[in-house]
Amino acid sequence: MTSALLIGLTGGIGSGKSTVAGMLAERGAAVIDADAISRATTAPGGAALPAIAQVFGPTLIGADGALDRAAMRQLVFRDASARQRLEAIIHPLVGQETDRQAQQALAAGHPILVFDVPLLVESGARWRGKVDRVWVVDCDPATQIERVMARNQLPREQVEQILAAQSPRAQRLAAADTVLFNGADTTLDTLRQQVQRAAATFGL
Template identity: 65%
Template sequence: MPALRVGLTGGIGSGKSTVAGMLAECGATIIDADTISRQTTAPGGAAIALIVQAFGADLVTAGGALDRDHMRQLVFSDPDAKRQLEAIIHPLVGVETARQAAQAQQAGQACIVFDVPLLVESGRWRQQVDRVLVVDCSDETQISRVMARSGWTRQMVEQVMAGQASRMQRLAAADVCIDNDGTVSLGALALLVRQAAQRFGL
């Protein structure tokens, strides 16, 4: 029987990674698109040579990894650079995601969760999953969490949020929604995740 494929998404600071960890504890296989993406831009990663070709050696650190801060500044100021970077990384992430999903399917997993920050924005992901699970919280909660966690300024967080789908767009795409606003305790969140997991056959 094919595994149920769930797309997990949420804005920066929503608590999506926490929810992914809880779903893993319930027995789901988690395929983390962000982690795969970071692996492609680590030293020796599949994207590094292509990034040097497209953007020059300045975008790679002395250790051979993508210079994330430099690239972040570039893609924020130049939409073409963002498209170029995505054209390099997305196909590589797609291949590895498909490999991990096939492996989980062969192992007889009941539910595969694809942790995809930009699931709503990408357009292509909706067709690849059976359900979309959105971790939701207010914009203000997102901002305060990321500022506390990463030491970013409000402006930096708002800049990232501006490049993501709006809260309303994510909610419109959701089959299942988990509320993780600032008032929700970790215990209450775990209960909500277990309820969602039951809906996914876990």
């Protein structure tokens, strides 16, 4: 269908996936950020808000007109079915916008498209079938926890809950065609060198 290379980029929270996406963009790849698209659907005026209010009630919409993320996070951790109902609303919207941006990037002649998808592995065949290669940004769970606690100002217990809701590290690594390690001792220069080596394989 297309001669462009389609890369699915993923990694657990706090792994440094967004940093790698930025490095690939610097090298000329078109980066399509599924997480940013998802957040936009629940921002003020977002396309997902009417359905969220209908399914979960208007109390899940904050005074600013956006999804009350803290309240939804608590609900999802208490009720696994709530996550499924939320994803049933958001995922089709994300898929539509992702496809739109991909077509736009292809029309612009980008040779490589990078789909930045936090839950690529968790989505199973839905995303794996759309990309040619899966790149995983990897680090140990202890480093993930420390980074997210510092970045998001969240308590350890809450970060551990977030990690528990994502695929285990071994499952992500098993799905990877390319692994970029970004541990506690990995410098930006070292990470950039890994990205350069992996990208050079595809002429980027």
